[in-house]
Amino acid sequence: MIVSVRTPPTALPPPPCRGWTGLANRGGWLPTDDGGSASLLNGDAGQRGAGDKRSGKNGFVKNHCLFQQPHKYRRPREKVRPPGPGPPHGSVFRVPGAYCCRRNMTESSSSKLLNGDAGQRGAGDKRSGKNGFVKNHCLFQQPHKYRRPREKNHNVVRNPGLYNKPFVESFEETPLLVAVLTYMGYGILTVFGYLRDFMRHWNIENCNVARERDEQKDFVPLYQDFENFYTRNLYMRIRDNWNRPVCSVPGAKMDLLEQISYDYNWTFQNTGKIVRDVINMGSYNYLGFAQNKGRCADAAIQVTEKYGVGVGSTRCEMGNLDIHEEMEQLVARFLGVESAMAFGMGFATNSMNIPALTGKGCLILSDELNHASLVLGARLSGSTIRVFKHNNMVSLEKLLRDAIVHGQPRTHRPWKKILIVVEGIYSMEGSIVRLPEVIALKKRYKAYLYLDEAHSIGALGPHGGGVVDYFGLDPKDVDIMMGTFTKSFGAAGGYIGGKKELIEYLRCHSHSALYATSMPPPVAQQIITSMTTIMGEDGTTLGADRLKQLSENTTYFRRKLREMGFIIYGNDDSPVVPMMLYMPAKIGAFGREMLKRNIGTVVVGFPATPIIESRARFCVSAAHTRETLDTALEAIGEVGDLLQLKYSRYRPALPPALGWMSEESHLQD
């Protein structure tokens, strides 16, 4: 008989001491000596049965999940707080409304947990049955079966022990009325879209979009007609918010060409005027290195005088300059990896290197919100792609387990390799990947990890080292570190870092290494100069100042927006700040009203976001001063009142400082 007692949904208690495996080794097949701790650190699954888990006669414990399953049923809007032995190593508090969770962990216990991912899992009072198996094998527990459909499950607290700092994320749910009105708005616009398409089809009005000529009518259509319905009938009406020519450095402030359209955005005419000093809240200029003066620009000019701008060959032929070698060594040092290589285009770095790494018979596990370049790369590789829910470790673990248990479809051969593909900061949600948990899973299930740090490199972490630096993890735990120079470094291109063998392999097999023209020397120099500045190797504190400024700006900007009552998505430390607009007309209205107030913003609609979750996305930069941010915030507040954008039902939000205090008091209780 199997006696399996479901564990209460506790966070994993940290091991009391190194040799703690021996405490409850009832299964009979665990190493009982203290020396077992060494093997525990490797995260071997065999050492699972520790703690007071009791295994049965055959020594197996049934619950194999690293992350345990919380209650099956919970009340709809209730937040999860880990019951059980939470407070000392992981505690959660609620920010009203936004399901926030805070994870707090002392350094010592976190480091232990990080090493012994699976091995130290078996603590708690799990009991296995007579045959020694515990039924739940998951690393991460599954969340409740019941939840309201629109509720996002990003915020369920799991394994707080893996984090060395509070991990505060919020994704406030869409108010029901707003959702209904948004759908109604799209319905009305769709009806009018059909009306206009009907008129275009019968030549009642002039058709401005690409279409077949009359002579080609019998051919297969080249321009897919209905596919562009959204572009033609919704995007075109508010197109003046995008593609606006900038005629200066897009730093903290920029100049825009003034444009006017006489035919409802089908064509634009320049008025000849320039809108000066528009505050730039849209560029990915996180550290403010998009400059035309200063050390970086001077160095780039010198290099241009020495090498010129174009190289005219690929890296493997005549395009490999000493400056490229120097840059790659610097990048490897910056990332803390053995070796690195750079590519001329960030998008191609993803889309051309994933096919070099995986192929037929491999499995790619991809986050549902991964960037188009990762999706394209995964598709080009010909591997099987499975998608897990955004930042949801339970979903990822389930896919991993299924992949290992069932193998390839039909043949049931094991997969050749499994590659987990995640991003550091998701640029549309502002969320940070739960990297410690991903790494724990990757180690346990022996998969590879591809981390795209396009937005996070330079922008996160005490040393600007991206999400790995932010969580204080070892870069060697990530197999493939990818990132771009486009954003924080104010240059262009992308890189891949990892083990020496990996880079050697990619140099010979990646299309973007073999066929792409090598990076222009001034761009390489810009990367070198900005990177040495961030690392402080230039002997100044300029880089550290910028990092500090960025993190202060981020905290300030997010807090102010939340206090004003806007719905803000994402992690509190992410410099990407999405602010929800929801209704289709408000996308256009927000962009226009902000530009009237001399602030340039990026507004995002349907193909890039779910249909009802249109948003404005601000990117905070170290180049923004407090005054600039205040001006922008004032304008945002004004426009928010005008357009009724302050949807949040939880005002005033609890400022983070207060949150910490409440947590402390909770601990004292």
Add this chain to the structure above:
Amino acid sequence: MAFKTVTDYVAWLYYQYLLVTGIYVLEPWEKSIFNSILISVVAMAVYTSYVFVPTHVRLALQFFAGVFGGQNESAMTLMS
């Protein structure tokens, strides 16, 4: 939002109506089509309710008077 005049307030309300229904992004002639359809539908609804609701209410009252009302006069005469 603080408004100086009633006109401002009405203008703001109309702006909200444009935004919520999504017709803010439409061209003027499309806006007028939408508005005229909406106005005619509302007008018809108001008109029909004006014409038919009193009759319905009266009939309903009569019905309920029949169900819950006391005895009629003939019953009274019988008793006396």
